[in-house]
Amino acid sequence: MIQGIPLEHFLVVSTIMFFIGVCGFIIRRNLITMLMAVELILNSVNINFVVFNRYLYPDQLQGQFFSLFIVGIAAAEASVAIALIINIYRKLKNIEVENVSELKF
Amino acid sequence: MTGYNYTILIPIIPLVMFLVTGLLGMKWKPIVSGLLGTVGMGSSWLLSIITAASYFFGGHHAEGFQTIIPFEMTWLRFTESLVIKMGVLLDPISVMMLVVITTVSFMVHLYSIGYMHGEKGFQRFFAFLSLFTFSMLGLVIATNIFQMYIFWELVGVSSFLLIGFYYQKPSAVAASKKAFIVTRFADLGFLVGILILSFVTKTFDFAQLTQPGTTIFGSAASMSFLGISAMTWAMTLIFIGGAGKSAMFPLHIWLPDAMEGPTPVSALIHAATMVVAGVYLVARMFPVIHFQAPAAQEIVGYVGGFTSLFAAVIAITQYDIKRVLAFSTLSQLGYMMLSLGVSGYGGEEGLGYMASMFHLFTHAMFKALLFLGAGSIIHAVHSNYMYDMGGLRKYMPITHITFLIACLTIAGVPFLSGFFSKDEILVAALHHNKLLFAIEFIVAGLTAFYMFRLYFSVFWGKDRHYHHTPHESPLVMTIPLMFLAFASIFAGYLPFTELVTSDKVGFESEMNYMVAIPSILIGFLGIAVAWILYKKESDIPAKLAKSWGILYTATYNKFYFDEIYLFVTRKIIFNYISRPIAWFDRHIVDGFMVGIGTVTEKASYKIKGMQSGQLQHYAFAFVAGALALALFMIYYLM
Numbered sequence: 001m002i003q004g005i006p007l008e009h010f011l012v013v014s015t016i017m018f019f020i021g022v023c024g025f026i027i028r029r030n031l032i033t034m035l036m037a038v039e040l041i042l043n044s045v046n047i048n049f050v051v052f053n054r055y056l057y058p059d060q061l062q063g064q065f066f067s068l069f070i071v072g073i074a075a076a077e078a079s080v081a082i083a084l085i086i087n088i089y090r091k092l093k094n095i096e097v098e099n100v101s102e103l104k105f
Numbered sequence: 106m107t108g109y110n111y112t113i114l115i116p117i118i119p120l121v122m123f124l125v126t127g128l129l130g131m132k133w134k135p136i137v138s139g140l141l142g143t144v145g146m147g148s149s150w151l152l153s154i155i156t157a158a159s160y161f162f163g164g165h166h167a168e169g170f171q172t173i174i175p176f177e178m179t180w181l182r183f184t185e186s187l188v189i190k191m192g193v194l195l196d197p198i199s200v201m202m203l204v205v206i207t208t209v210s211f212m213v214h215l216y217s218i219g220y221m222h223g224e225k226g227f228q229r230f231f232a233f234l235s236l237f238t239f240s241m242l243g244l245v246i247a248t249n250i251f252q253m254y255i256f257w258e259l260v261g262v263s264s265f266l267l268i269g270f271y272y273q274k275p276s277a278v279a280a281s282k283k284a285f286i287v288t289r290f291a292d293l294g295f296l297v298g299i300l301i302l303s304f305v306t307k308t309f310d311f312a313q314l315t316q317p318g319t320t321i322f323g324s325a326a327s328m329s330f331l332g333i334s335a336m337t338w339a340m341t342l343i344f345i346g347g348a349g350k351s352a353m354f355p356l357h358i359w360l361p362d363a364m365e366g367p368t369p370v371s372a373l374i375h376a377a378t379m380v381v382a383g384v385y386l387v388a389r390m391f392p393v394i395h396f397q398a399p400a401a402q403e404i405v406g407y408v409g410g411f412t413s414l415f416a417a418v419i420a421i422t423q424y425d426i427k428r429v430l431a432f433s434t435l436s437q438l439g440y441m442m443l444s445l446g447v448s449g450y451g452g453e454e455g456l457g458y459m460a461s462m463f464h465l466f467t468h469a470m471f472k473a474l475l476f477l478g479a480g481s482i483i484h485a486v487h488s489n490y491m492y493d494m495g496g497l498r499k500y501m502p503i504t505h506i507t508f509l510i511a512c513l514t515i516a517g518v519p520f521l522s523g524f525f526s527k528d529e530i531l532v533a534a535l536h537h538n539k540l541l542f543a544i545e546f547i548v549a550g551l552t553a554f555y556m557f558r559l560y561f562s563v564f565w566g567k568d569r570h571y572h573h574t575p576h577e578s579p580l581v582m583t584i585p586l587m588f589l590a591f592a593s594i595f596a597g598y599l600p601f602t603e604l605v606t607s608d609k610v611g612f613e614s615e616m617n618y619m620v621a622i623p624s625i626l627i628g629f630l631g632i633a634v635a636w637i638l639y640k641k642e643s644d645i646p647a648k649l650a651k652s653w654g655i656l657y658t659a660t661y662n663k664f665y666f667d668e669i670y671l672f673v674t675r676k677i678i679f680n681y682i683s684r685p686i687a688w689f690d691r692h693i694v695d696g697f698m699v700g701i702g703t704v705t706e707k708a709s710y711k712i713k714g715m716q717s718g719q720l721q722h723y724a725f726a727f728v729a730g731a732l733a734l735a736l737f738m739i740y741y742l743m
Contacts, residue, residue, distance in 0.1 A: 022728055025721070025724055026721050026724050026725050026728065027721075097719075097720055097721060098719060100718075100720065101717065101718030101719050101720075102718060103718055104716045104717060104718035
């Protein structure tokens with residue numbers, strides 16, 4: 001529909017983004033990199049929302065609005081997460097995720 | 106019929122007094138609580154007298170007395186058919202009981218102001234007295250058997266509280282526990298009896314249960330258990346409840362110990378009012394027990410007869426003045442039960458019923474008088490034992506005269522109230538059961554003997570060595586004595602045969618001289634023997650006691666019933682029933698619960714290492730789980 005690009009192409013891109021995000025979250029040690037991975041996951045979902053809205057219900061806008069909400073909440077989440085990371089840095093003098101392991105039995 | 110709405114106030118006033126003196130009493134001087142309680146009780150008493158006067162003497166009652174329910178409300182509604190009500194029921198016996206209870210209670214309140222003066226817990230005492238009076242009044246005006254049961258238990262609680270009034274004294278605590286446990290045990294029978302009865306009849310209401318010619322027992326005939334009909338079971342079980350409260354053999358063991366309480370309490374609860382609750386219960390259920398369960402009525406008669414003989418024999422050998430009176434109470438309660446047991450229904454046939462209620466009334470007056478007199482003596486001498494007393498007639502003239510009147514009354518001396526009521530019981534027994542008549546005849550002699558043994562050894566004989574010269578009690582204590590002495594003399598002239606009868610229709614009765622003259626003679630014989638043995642101090646009683654040997658010892662120790670009970674409970678029930686159950690509870694039930702806890706704790710120690718604190722481990726586990734679930738859904742559920 002959008003210049004003849006079929007739906008599946010968008011879905012493949014968003015799926016790839018999603019799994020890159022998940023892998024990044026699990027594998028990377030740096031907290032900021034992990035935060036970026038989370039952003040990737042959120043944005044892959046955004047793509048899905050927008051694309052499904054465009055392809056399935058072209059005369060409605062719910063999906064697009066939803067993705068705007070997600071962008072807003074992601075911004076808030078990023079600010080909270082960075083505040084936490086700054087505090088962790090002040091305490092530990094680094095931001096390696098293995099070192100943040102005090103909350104257990 | 107209306108116009109009796111004020112009767113609801115009769116129990117409410119003592120309840121309010123209980124709450125006020127109980128909650129606020131400590132803020133005031135002690136005497137304020139005493140006066141408040143007494144004034145409240147006095148107004149209840151006046152209301153009862155007014156009720157009785159207008160019920161019995163207002164209007165004519167040729168067709169008998171009506172049962173009036175001036176007030177009733179639904180208290181609990183479980184289903185359409187299972188409803189528990191509270192209310193006020195007036196019929197001849199409940200009106201009579203209102204008079205008995207409020208009169209004795211008022212006198213005891215007044216007396217206690219003097220007797221309990223300066224005691225620690227004066228306010229508490231009056232609060233509990235009010236609570237007891239409230240419960241007892243609620244019991245007698247109950248419109249249904251369930252309401253009666255509730256107040257029955259309340260009465261038991263207040264009795265427990267008052268017996269244990271001197272709670273620093275171990276013997277008082279033990280006595281209150283004993284009274285509570287024994288009566289509570291009997292109440293179990295009462296409760297089961299109520300359940301059977303209401304299961305058969307589908308009602309709790311006395312008015313329906315005791316209606317003549319009622320058909321609600323139609324389904325009962327076919328029901329039986331172990332070859333005994335359902336109604337016999339129900340009435341026997343209800344009688345067990347009554348026997349517990351009225352201390353019938355073999356549940357009598359608590360009453361003598363209950364004398365540990367203050368003497369006014371013994372007078373009110375353990376002589377005049379609470380212990381007759383059992384008699385009242387049987388009288389209340391009388392049409393049911395008579396027509397539906399004649400076997401249970403036989404039991405009532407024989408238990409009553411045996412108790413009266415048994416207790417009279419023990420009373421002869423006791424030295425504690427209050428215990429003598431306690432066994433005398435047992436014996437007289439036995440009389441009342443026996444009288445109900447031999448009674449028929451309607452007119453002359455119902456003589457036993459009438460006699461029982463009559464004796465209940467007169468007994469309440471003279472036994473309260475005896476106890477209050479004993480209290481006055483104890484107050485002066487500071488001892489309960491007859492061998493610490495003697496020659497008191499010089500020091501306490503009013504107590505002496507009133508006590509003598511009470512002794513003459515209980516001994517059945519002609520023209521005093523006890524004579525009339527006892528005579529009616531003997532006549533009723535003679536008509537229906539010769540064996541019980543013979544027992545009662547002997548007991549009449551024994552009663553006269555043991556009462557005058559008490560009288561002579563307390564008021565005659567030599568002076569003892571007293572700590573200080575005994576003095577007459579203050580006026581606030583002697584006025585109740587005088588009033589009750591007056592009542593003891595003249596209560597016998599009330600026309601009970603016209604007022605309180607089994608079918609509520611009055612009848613004429615005449616003195617039966619064939620019974621009256623021998624019973625007078627045996628009464629005088631008892632008095633004469635006591636005169637010879639105890640008027641002047643001598644060693645004849647001791648020698649006589651020795652000549653009876655083992656029999657005397659057994660009687661002195663109350664036939665070892667306390668010991669038998671202790672043996673059965675401590676040695677048999679505790680060892681062979683309670684201990685295994687306790688073991689089961691401790692090891693199996695508790696063990697199971699503890700086991701669950703231990704297993705959980707041990708398991709959590711093993712798996713707690715999985716919680717590493719590493720965020721990425723958790724994230725991996727989460728994603729792996731989500732993936733596994735997705736795969737499962739795709740390949741197995743699609």
